Amino acid sequence: MGINGLTIIGSEEWCVxxxxxxxxxxxxxxxxxKTSSIQASNVKIIQKGTEEWVRFEVNPLQENRSIAIPCEARVIGKRLVKSSTGIAEQRFVIKTMVTIGKDSFxxxxxxxxxxxxxxxxxxxxEAxxxxxxxxxxxxxxxxxxxxxxxxxxxxxxxNERTGLKIGLLASNPNLYSNKRIIEAGEARGHDMVxxxxxxxxxxxDASQPxxxxxxxxxxxxxxxxxPRIKPSVTFYGCALIRQFDSMGIYCLNGAEAITQSRDKLFASQLFAKHDIHIPITGFAKSPLDTKDLIKMVNGAPLIIKLLESTQGKGVVLAxxxxxxxxxxxxxxSVQTNILVQEFIKEANGQDIRCFVVNGKVVASMARQATKGEFRANIHQGGTASIIRITQEERKLAIKAARILNLPVAGVDIIRSxxxxxLLEVNSSPGLEGIENATGKDIANIMIQAIEKKLKFVS
Incomplete structure (x- = not known):
């Protein structure tokens, strides 16, 4: 007992x-x-006679979302609560018995x-x-x-469940990468949709999104x-990802991270800010600056990229x-935003793709462009082979993915x-080339990353 008969408790306590x-x-x-609170997801209002009740789920264990407790309680009111970040939100209020040690109230x-x-x-x-x-x-x-x-x-x-329920948010179920992820999840006992x-x-809706x-x-x-969002639906796909997140559903790559990775100019600025070396890159609006822009990146030959290009599309060698x-x-002249980038001649049409999952390079391959081409994209005829990357390249790949806050990323590097x-970071990297080149089950590693995040035990 403490002062005046009050019980002394710590800064963390177990409650029932x-x-x-x-x-x-x-x-x-x-x-x-002032107010006590509890984590609640999938909150839904239900009617019991004339009373308003709320049905919700609680993930009671820290960093473990594989256990969810379904709960119901009568709503006694709504309260405007200001969070630690200063944002006010309206929350449902319930009453319930709580037990701390020997005390119940x-x-x-x-x-x-x-x-x-x-x-x-x-x-x-209040408690x-x-x-x-x-x-x-x-x-x-x-x-x-x-x-x-x-x-x-x-x-x-x-014991109520044998696996997780995992959604693959994409456009084409027949793509190699999408099929492999579905297969890998099902092989580990999960319900893949x-x-x-x-x-x-x-x-x-603030109450029921x-x-x-x-x-x-x-x-x-x-x-x-x-999420495996193709470029043409980036805006809408990221809106869906934010909505999933607001509903308490874990997204392997977040909306903000995907958006940043798709904006090559913004991503390049982030990399430069964090001392990550990229080919010298220029960006300008007016045609009057074109000659100096070319000079700034060491002249021709040089690479011209559309800001939202992916998989080698919208990339030109001048x-x-x-x-x-x-x-x-x-x-x-047609109001299209482009980047101008120095050409790394000594690379001889080769670059390196590092596949990063949760801060680790899990596989690496060298991609070689076909004769007469300058980009080593496999789907455009390039070839792939396993490669041993240097410690410097490994650190570069991990740092680039971390700066964009991407748990899963394909990081492209060129040797100069x-x-x-660093060439670029892909938030929806393909699996076919790297799985075939390295023999590694990347899809399985991605599913394991989700299990680890949700602390799922099979």
Whole structure:
């Protein structure tokens, strides 16, 4: 006991919410917050007679979204709550019994999106007043559990499912990469569903955001989504990814990261800012600057790229200054944004593709352009072979993916007299060339990355 008969608790404590069927949830004790809250996803209002109830799911364990507890509670009100970032949002309020150590009492909880927070529950002043004193230097003063005891408590919930439900958000189910990812997920016991980007649509609502699929089916039971968005639907695809994220569904690559990777100018500026070496690159608006722009990147031969080009499309080699001037001014005349980049002659049409997953280079291949071509894209006739990359190249690939915040990325590097240079980063890298060249099961590695993130145990 502490002062005036109040119990001393630590800055973190285990709670039991029996009425919500939650056997143990670690709460952050925060006397600076007035209201207590609990993580809630898939929140839906339901009617029971004349009463308004709410149905929701709680992922009670930290960084483990493979366990979800279905909950129901009567709504006692709505409250405008300001988050730690200063953003005010309206939340449903419920009442429930909570047990901390030997003490059980009723508290009010707001239903909050705490997916990005370390703790899935927060105990505020209203729950603490008259009951506890907080010692911020201690944790688990009222109760403690081993990892084994926690997993025993959650066994009934783990046994209800044999695998994750994973959506593949793309456009063509017959592409090699998409088929391989579906196969790999199913081989690991997961429920894999192909979702066509253009067949999905969304409902924007603070209380009940939804994504629906053609025919009106609501998509809300996914544990994770793997985005593989083609360039022509980047805007709409990223809007869907943001919506999935707002519903508490883990997306292997985020919308902001994909958008940044598709904007070659912005990505190049980010790389330069973070001391990543790229071929000298120029960008200008007026045709009056064309000659100096060419000179700035060391003259012809040089590369001209459309800002949103992918897979070697929209990339031109200009072999003379006059040809470069004509192509650049032609693009500018139709208001098309382009980058002008120095040509690395010593690479001899070869570049390196590093496949990065969760901060590790899991496979690398060398791509060689066919005779007479300058780009080594496999789908345009280039050849691929396994290669041993240097430590410097490995670090470059990992750093580039990290700067764009991409858990999965295809990082293209070119060898030059100045050392390795970053060409670009692809947020939806193909699997066929690198799997065939290296013999590695990249699709399986991607599925394992999701399992690790969600702490899924088969």
């Amino acid at each position: 919410c029996e009425e919500l069927n939650i056997p143990a949830i670690k709460a952050r004790v925060d006397s600076g917050a 009723e508290i009010e909880l707001t239903l909050a999106n705490r997916d990005t927070m370390e703790f899935k529950m927060l105990l505020g002043r 603490l007043n008259g009951r506890y004193l907080v010692n911020p230097n201690e944790i688990d003063l009222c109760a403690s559990y081993t990892n084994g005891e926690i997993m025993d408590l959650y066994k009934p919930f783990i 192909f979702l066509n980007v253009e067949h999905a649509y969304m409902k924007l 939804e994504i629906r699929y053609r025919g009106g089916n609501i998509i809300d039971e996914f544990d994770a989504v793997i 072999e003379t200054n006059k040809a470069a001037e004509s192509v650049i001014n032609a693009f500018k 007299k100045k050392g390795p240079l």
